[in-house]
Amino acid sequence: MRLVILGGGESGVGTAILGKKKGYDVFVSDFGKIKGNYKEILLINGIAWEEEKHTEELILNADLVMKSPGIPDKSPIVKKLLEKGIRVISEIEFAAPFTNATIIGITGSNGKTTTTMLTHHLLKSAGLNAGIGGNIGKSFAWQVADNKYDCYVLELSSFQLDGIKNFKPHIAIITNISPDHLDRYDYKYENYIDSKFRITMNQTEDDFLIYDADDEAMNEWFTKHKTNAKLIPFSLTKILEEGVFINNNKMDIKISQEEFTMDTEYIALEGKHNMKNAMAATSVAKLMQIRKATIRESLSNFQGVEHRLEKVLKIQNVQYINDSKATNVNATFYALDSMNTPTVWIVGGVDKGNDYNELMSLVREKVKAIICLGVDNKKIIDAFGNVVDMMIEVDNMEDAVKMAQRLTEKGDSVLLSPACASFDLFESYEDRGNQFKQAIKNL
Template identity: 50%
Template sequence: MQRIVVLGGGESGCGAAVLARKKGFDVFLSDMGVIAAKYKKMLRQWDIPYEEGLHTPEKILDADRVVKSPGIPDKAPMVRALRERGVPVVSEIEFAAPYVSGRTICITGSNGKTTTTTLIYEILRRAGRKVALTGNIGLSFALAVAEGGYDWYVVEMSSFQLDGCFDFRADVAVLMNITPDHLDRYEYKLQNYVDSKFRIVRNQRPEDRFIYCADDPLTAENLPSRTLGMRTLPFTVAGAAGCAASLDGGTLRAEVDGRRVEIGLDELKIKGMHNACNAMAASLAALCAGVEPETVREALRAFSGVEHRLERCGTVDGVEYINDSKATNVDSVWYALESMTRPVVWIAGGTDKGNDYARLYPLAEKKVRTLVCMGVDNAKLLEAFAGRVPQIVDTHSIEEAMAAARRSARPGDAVLLSPACASFDLFKNYEERGREFKEWVLTLARSV
């Protein structure tokens, strides 16, 4: 019996462990941290042995194959030891791929992938498809495959997940854009990150589809060597020629195999040019899946966005509070600031990922009244925006940051949490950061 070791006891790792158990493998799971109670319960239900707080070499290095959770870097000592022994180390998505009975729509990109993934899922669900929302959001891909019974798997894929994919193939691949992100994981070399994102088209066949943004410079520069015969469906908001989806004035159009979706931007609840891109990519993917145009239009009209992405949390004393905690890179913040119509008190900071803030300077100078830095070490932010915004406040907790934002904001302003950084210095993840922001706003609203 082949021995499978899973590194990481979160959603991804536990999903892989359950699938391995269902397929009859000898399974062991190891996590250097503390495994959450709900995942321990899952492991016990499936009689999967595990350890937490350490990696025991004797229990890991004899594996036939290792499934590594995406948060564990390749430079981790145990991963290096496994590769030195020649033990294959793959992602959960790669491990699950041979057991998929349905078809896959896989979405990646530096920005917009969660909104686009969720929107595709909602369109297919509205169309009556048996569809799973998986990958970087929703269920782990492996757990959804273990459950079975799905016709379609809509999979959000991070670069870290793609790095561990070798034979996996997407029936429909979607690449939203590529902008500098996670460079700390890629030796601070942009091309390494670009190469990771383009793994989304690895192994695609002529009958498969590749949806991408024709306006994105890094995608365009790297495209010629990557299109290996699959059908390409580009989209554009800038008017690039020959695209399957485009923006004509205030009307969004997308067409696949003679079936066309047309909808006015004013009919969408999600606003901004970045959301027009998200809607075009989702429309093309849904049309590829055979969804009727009218169903696509209905879902587009109904969709109101995802949690932690430009999420309106309420207005207190004339100040609007907006949770954009998912904006963990510079380009996500650019889209957020670009969409602001009020003077902004901007809360930013966290674990820097090799950010270059220069792209934000014009918008910050035009729109930001106060920058509230929230992190353990805010030196880079303080230096970058000194003299560019009227006021900068240095804080080191959510409580300090929210109190500073409250003092700075005036009626008619917006307090925008859009960090441009990872959350791991003060929070477990961006979700916890966003939830604490929303709880603070709710408490403030109750107190006035």
């Protein structure tokens, strides 16, 4: 069996290692450059590879193709493979059949990294032998090749779910759905929503789907479709017969005929959206039969995720907050919603079809100045030019931070929450967040 892997990054190299171990004839092809450390691993394992090209005669003879999530279906080589009827799948689909571990799959437009890391923290604190992967950390396929975990907590992007046929998590979470990546879904929101719900398409009545009962897009989907999984909703606004909800500042957990409550003030993560992430993770912990005391303790000592509402430093009584991971409007909505002081907001980057209207009331209420950090800021200026007193354009992080410092007074906050992808000026959202943190230290 010839396995061709498109993309020589973390998921590609991990799949190559697992494929080789399982007896496939493996070839890795990357249209860009492959990083040195990955090349070394491929060479050590005797895996053939090419970079900066896709050689058709070495690819179109595949029995199976694993496509890295960053490569769109519209790319010429993928089109040719599909025309030839060659199966193109994601790393998750390829790796899952090779493990008997319990799989917890987490998707959503926002909150999935925090929920994934918090869920993993809960399971590890309870002494479970749990791995973490998917869209974060070490490749899932690579971990399956090493074969050392009893359960996996996987963060799954819509792109990874687009490449599944039979993959089925025992427990699935959809944190929320808001428009994102619409450029990959023909600018049709319903296509993106359907893509997220692929996480439950193979689930049976022995499996579970945990979801946000306050989310319009999800509730709408349930009116037209159904899943075989047992539904476990969570809500900030409704009292539920089964699921997790808030009642008088207490988190009420009613799952599998059991009930317990927890004071919300002991939850380390701040903000409404993080309360939802905590509810989703707690639901998993309960289904995995983790003790209440362990759940309480884990929720109170979890440290959060880098680049997600990360408090960097306080300088002259101004708090600097790094939310570089906010690459869409909905994530930035949560960030602005959690601000309690006058805010200088740094925003901008590569727009994925953003509609800034939903931020309007929060910007009016909380934002005193906007710093646009992008190559093309026209949409942001058109949206908020008449709403804030001060609007400034910059093209590098150092200027953005220096400008922010000039515009603040004691008691203000500076929030980097770009609502956009980072690729116009930075390598990644991590690079953007790290440059922000460095620029603050240089003040």
